[in-house]
Amino acid sequence: MSGVGVLDKAVVILAACVDGASLAELVERTKLPRATAHRLAQALEIHRMLVRDTQGRWRPGPRLGELANAAPDVLLTAAEPLLAALRDATGESAQLYLRRADERICVAAAERASGLRDTVPVGSVLPMTAGSSAQILLAWEPPEAVMPLLPRSKFTGRTLAEVRRRGWAQSVAEREAGVASVSAPIRDRTGRVIASVSISGPIERLGRRPGERHAMAVVRAGQRLSGL
Missing domain, CATH: 3.30.450.40 (GAF domain)
Structure with missing residues (x-):
């Protein structure tokens, strides 16, 4: 962990959504309070780092790929x-x-x-x-x-x-x-x-x-x- 609380929690949220995650699954996987997990997932969705699939589960969003592709390999x-x-x-x-x-x-x-x-x-x-x-x-x-x-x-x-x-x-x-x-x-x-x-x-x-x-x-x- 970096010691920057909100950043560390956001990274944990992103990792938990790799294969898709509902709010209940986010809470279970991250051990974060339900309100915190929901607030951070919504914020990451606004920034297109998470998106919702047809079942309403969060998955990695297009912004992650855009940032990765913009950086030199x-x-x-x-x-x-x-x-x-x-x-x-x-x-x-x-x-x-x-x-x-x-x-x-x-x-x-x-x-x-x-x-x-x-x-x-x-x-x-x-x-x-x-x-x-x-x-x-x-x-x-x-x-x-x-x-x-x-x-x-x-x-x-x-x-x-x-x-x-x-x-x-x-x-x-x-x-x-x-x-x-x-x-x-x-x-x-x-x-x-x-x-x-x-x-x-x-x-x-x-x-x-x-x-x-x-x-x-x-x-x-x-x-x-x-x-x-």
């Missing part, structure tokens, strides 16, 4: 030069991935200027069931978030346990025939994995054990992008 800004440096150090294309439900999205990339390369355009949507980046984005998730995907995955629970142990992942022809990759986690200030940084390229150049050559460079890039 610190991670993406920092990633651009680091991905270029990782590409230059390894000689392979470098990417940054975020998870969205059962998919992962390439949100930044630095491609080789010439030669045989594995191109993943920014905006590409890839599965969470194959590839070293998918392994990273799942390895530190709770079992209930991982188990539904494993029957469809090219990797196993044992693979994810090994990823957690060593701190990086590799794949060979897992997502696409002829392509190998190495990935490492990017963490927020609490240590939670929020993204993955990867390099990828043809197996004929990266080999069957790409992590042996490039894991440390990828891990260092992930560490430099963590905690922003």
Whole structure:
């Protein structure tokens, strides 16, 4: 808590409404007095930080997204030069991935200027069931978030346990025939994995054990992008 009472209570209210909340649910979840919870929810609704759904329950409002989209993305800004440096150090294309439900999205990339390369355009949507980046984005998730995907995955629970142990992942022809990759986690200030940084390229150049050559460079890039 910040010590600014009304602000702390407003943040608690917003968090309690992520999945929708009636007034009774707000009181139960926040432990605030009914009158206080009602007054703050109404004030947040006026500022469009909360809205009412068709059932009259409060949910996050559009103003939150507008404010977030107006701010520069610190991670993406920092990633651009680091991905270029990782590409230059390894000689392979470098990417940054975020998870969205059962998919992962390439949100930044630095491609080789010439030669045989594995191109993943920014905006590409890839599965969470194959590839070293998918392994990273799942390895530190709770079992209930991982188990539904494993029957469809090219990797196993044992693979994810090994990823957690060593701190990086590799794949060979897992997502696409002829392509190998190495990935490492990017963490927020609490240590939670929020993204993955990867390099990828043809197996004929990266080999069957790409992590042996490039894991440390990828891990260092992930560490430099963590905690922003």
